[in-house]
Amino acid sequence: MPDAPANAVPAIDYVGVGFAYPRPVAGGDGAAVEALRDITLRVEPGERLGILGPNGAGKTTLMRITLGLLPCQRGAVRIFGRTPEQARRERLIGYVPQRSDAELAFPISVRQTVELGPAGRLTGFARLSIDDRRRVEDSMSLLGIADLAERPVGKLSGGQLQRTLIARALAVGARVLLLDEPTVGIDVTGQRRFADLLTSLRDRLGVTIVVVSHDLRTIAAASDRVACLSRTLHSHVAPEGLTPAVLAEVFRHDVEGVFGEVHVDAHPAADCDDPAHHHHHHNHDHAKGGGGA
Amino acid sequence: MKTLEYLFGSPELRETFWPPVMVGLLVGALCSALSVPVVLKRMAFVGQGVSHAAFGGVGVALALGMVAGWAAQGTGLLAVVTLFCVAAALGIAWLSDRPGARTDTAIGIVLAASMAVGFLLIRAVAGRMREAGLPPPPGVESILFGSVLNVGPADAVLAAVVATGVLAVVWWYRRPMLFWAFDEGASAAFGVPSRAMRSLLLIVLALAIVVTMRLAGVVLATALLVLPGAAALELSDRLRPVYAIALAVGVLGVALGLVLSFEMNWQPGPSIVLALTAMFAAARVCSTIRARRTAAQERPA
Numbered sequence: 001m002p003d004a005p006a007n008a009v010p011a012i013d014y015v016g017v018g019f020a021y022p023r024p025v026a027g028g029d030g031a032a033v034e035a036l037r038d039i040t041l042r043v044e045p046g047e048r049l050g051i052l053g054p055n056g057a058g059k060t061t062l063m064r065i066t067l068g069l070l071p072c073q074r075g076a077v078r079i080f081g082r083t084p085e086q087a088r089r090e091r092l093i094g095y096v097p098q099r100s101d102a103e104l105a106f107p108i109s110v111r112q113t114v115e116l117g118p119a120g121r122l123t124g125f126a127r128l129s130i131d132d133r134r135r136v137e138d139s140m141s142l143l144g145i146a147d148l149a150e151r152p153v154g155k156l157s158g159g160q161l162q163r164t165l166i167a168r169a170l171a172v173g174a175r176v177l178l179l180d181e182p183t184v185g186i187d188v189t190g191q192r193r194f195a196d197l198l199t200s201l202r203d204r205l206g207v208t209i210v211v212v213s214h215d216l217r218t219i220a221a222a223s224d225r226v227a228c229l230s231r232t233l234h235s236h237v238a239p240e241g242l243t244p245a246v247l248a249e250v251f252r253h254d255v256e257g258v259f260g261e262v263h264v265d266a267h268p269a270a271d272c273d274d275p276a277h278h279h280h281h282h283n284h285d286h287a288k289g290g291g292g293a
Numbered sequence: 294m295k296t297l298e299y300l301f302g303s304p305e306l307r308e309t310f311w312p313p314v315m316v317g318l319l320v321g322a323l324c325s326a327l328s329v330p331v332v333l334k335r336m337a338f339v340g341q342g343v344s345h346a347a348f349g350g351v352g353v354a355l356a357l358g359m360v361a362g363w364a365a366q367g368t369g370l371l372a373v374v375t376l377f378c379v380a381a382a383l384g385i386a387w388l389s390d391r392p393g394a395r396t397d398t399a400i401g402i403v404l405a406a407s408m409a410v411g412f413l414l415i416r417a418v419a420g421r422m423r424e425a426g427l428p429p430p431p432g433v434e435s436i437l438f439g440s441v442l443n444v445g446p447a448d449a450v451l452a453a454v455v456a457t458g459v460l461a462v463v464w465w466y467r468r469p470m471l472f473w474a475f476d477e478g479a480s481a482a483f484g485v486p487s488r489a490m491r492s493l494l495l496i497v498l499a500l501a502i503v504v505t506m507r508l509a510g511v512v513l514a515t516a517l518l519v520l521p522g523a524a525a526l527e528l529s530d531r532l533r534p535v536y537a538i539a540l541a542v543g544v545l546g547v548a549l550g551l552v553l554s555f556e557m558n559w560q561p562g563p564s565i566v567l568a569l570t571a572m573f574a575a576a577r578v579c580s581t582i583r584a585r586r587t588a589a590q591e592r593p594a
Contacts, residue, residue: 067482088484095482102476106333107526107535113475120472121484124465152530165479172483 009081011176011208012043012066018074019061035061037232039075045175048202048209050223052216057230059212063180066210067095080175091118094169094207096179099161104154110164111149114140117171132171139167142204143197158185162194170201176208177201183218195221296555313444313508313561316452317547320505321517323456325543326463327501328522329536330474330494339495340515342400343382344502348436348511349407350377352414355430359418371451375503381407382495411436439510439562452504459497466493471532509562517543520569524576542572 017039020032035058043049053059064070065077068084079087087093094117118132128136140146143163153161162182169177177198183191195218198209211222219226228234299310331340354373381403389396412433419430435443463470472480473490481487498518505514525538549572550565557564 069481088482091484093482095479097476097479097482101478103333103474105526106475107530107532108471108475109531112532116468116472116475117483119468120480122468154530 008045010042010078011045011047011080012041012210013078014039014041014075015077016040016075017062017065017072017077019058019065019070020073034231036065039229039233041227041233043176043208043210045080045208046202046206048198048211048222048224050219050226051210051212051229052214052219052226053212053229054214057214059214059229060180062229063095063178063212066178067093091172091174093176093178094166094172094174096162096165096169096177096182098181098184099158099165102153102161102165104161106153108153109150110145110153110156110160111136111140113153113164114167114171117168118173131173135173136167136171139170142170142201143167159190159193162186163197166197166201170205170207174207176210179209179211181213181215182211182222183213183215188217191218191221194218198222294556296552299555308446310555312446312449314551315449316444316504316508317551317561317565318544319449319452319456320501320508321521321543321545321547322540323452323459323501324505324514324517325521325539326460326536327494327498328518328520328543329525329539330470330522331498331518332522332526334474334494336494336498337515337519338397338400339382339385340498340502340518342385342404343378343495343499344506344511344514345404346381346407347374347378347502347506347514348411349409349414350374350411351431351436352411352418353377355418356414359421371503374506375500377407378499378503379496382499383492386492386495435510436506437510437512438560439506439508439513440560443507448504448507455500455504459500462493463497466490470494509565513562513566516566516569517547520566520573521546524569524573527573527576527580542569542576546572 017036018034019036020034022032039062051059051062061070065072066079066084068088072084077084079092082090082092114136115128118135119128122128137146140149143166145160145163145167148156148160148164153164156164166177166179179198183194186194198211201207202209209222211219213219299306300314301307331337351370351374354370354377357373358369385396385399385403388399415430415433415436419432422429431440431443469480469485470490470493472483472485473487477487480490501518502511502514505517509517521539521543522535524542525535528538529535546569547565550568551561553559553568554561554564
């Protein structure tokens with residue numbers, strides 16, 4: 001899957017996506033609050049993309065648009081050629097929320113949690129299909145939590161809980177995994193293990209992985225390619241390209257994004273021919289070759 | 294044993310005491326099933342707001358009845374109170390859905406305002422009805438704390454219909470409801486209509502409160518919507534046992550409370566709440582002892 005031909009349908013295709021919140025936020029001047037501007041980005045099937053951005057950069061908005069929970073006010077998003085709403089119906093995206101979101105005092109076991117992925121929408125007499133049932137078991141074994149299946153989620157370690165939430169996302173048969181701040185509260189060793197886990201999932205299932213985080217180390221360890229987000233996309237680089245110079249540029253944009261007008265055209269790294277971007281433009285095939293190990 | 298005499302004695306006694314017992318057991322089962330999500334979603338205070346709205350609802354129903362020229366009793370009163378409660382529930386849901394909203398403030402205001410409106414209207418209507426020589430409306434105390442003598446066969450039928458309907462709806466939506474309750478943030482991404490699930494839970498809460506208030510009163514209806522679930526969660530961290538224990542606690546608590554009320558000649562509402570509180574305390578003691586024992590076993594290893 002990592003070697004998908006260039007003309008394949010992209011896993012996610014953002015074309016000029018823009019979004020503004022109509023309601024003024026506290027302390028705002030009453031005008032609509034622009035959260036995203038002109039996001040153009042192509043996520044290839046089987047790639048591990050990191051979206052790096054500080055708090056308030058629009059990460060959550062971009063995720064909610066991708067999941068079909070917010071409308072795309074400007075531009076368009078396609079997931080394997082489908083609209084986000086269709087993609088949700090066809091269960092193309094598996095969402096892994098921040099671990100702190102779930103109600104951990106809940107009397108629910110690991111298996112019941114994973115089953116909610118495919119079963120959460122079922123009502124009345126509907127039952128899980130045989131395929132879904134098999135996927136629930138397969139996802140648990142793949143993530144090494146099969147022996148914890150009957151354990152209540154409140155008694156899991158942080159890493160085990162995260163594996164449970166990833167299994168829940170995979171149990172719907174998703175082709176894209178979307179992870180929201182996956183390493184909050186995980187130490188450095190845990191982060192490295194987590195990056196290895198994502199790599200093995202990509203290699204074994206061919207699943208496309210998008211990690212959204214404000215944490216530079218997480219993004220660097222878990223991605224083949226990095227997109228820096230601060231209202232708009234600022235740069236696309238291989239993780240090795242996240243040099244102090246590049247970060248300084250991102251932070252400069254971040255600062256100017258708050259205080260003044262800054263507009264940097266965002267291009268997929270592969271066809272970025274703006275000379276100004278060349279100093280951080282690394283060959284991205286090289287990164288992919290390294291990531292699959 | 295007055296209980297046996299009331300339930301199996303003369304036909305008159307049986308006619309008076311079987312309806313509240315039936316309503317009590319049905320309401321116990323209904324509320325305990327809802328108490329699990331209420332406790333887990335920390336909605337106990339929401340229930341408090343909705344149940345106190347019922348008091349305002351009674352006042353409005355009586356006033357409307359007087360204006361329209363009919364004595365607001367039975368079905369008409371119940372319909373208005375139900376509408377009032379459902380509106381209050383949805384109002385609370387709407388207020389708490391906005392970013393940065395303070396749910397507790399909204400509930401506090403709804404609660405206090407409907408108590409004030411209810412109290413004034415009920416007093417005014419009672420005065421006018423006394424002047425007109427009509428039978429008095431239900432007293433404030435019986436609305437607040439419930440009364441066995443308020444409960445007739447029609448209430449038993451109504452409780453049965455509401456309990457069956459609500460439990461069927463909750464069973465039908467059990468999986469989206471579970472997903473929403475467990476992980477509200479992620480559930481929408483998996484296609485669960487999470488906003489609808491919140492509204493649904495609030496509506497069935499309002500219905501449960503309306504059928505409970507005749508027996509246990511407005512103030513005490515929430516106890517039935519909190520204590521069984523809270524006790525069950527002390528004793529188990531598995532889904533089916535939690536629901537089974539909550540159901541047992543709810544039904545047993547009502548039965549025990551009614552026996553207490555018959556034997557000691559206490560009001561049924563407070564008696565039921567005391568019985569449920571005692572059961573919760575027992576569950577708490579059990580779970581504390583068990584936790585100590587587990588800790589002691591783990592220490593030497």
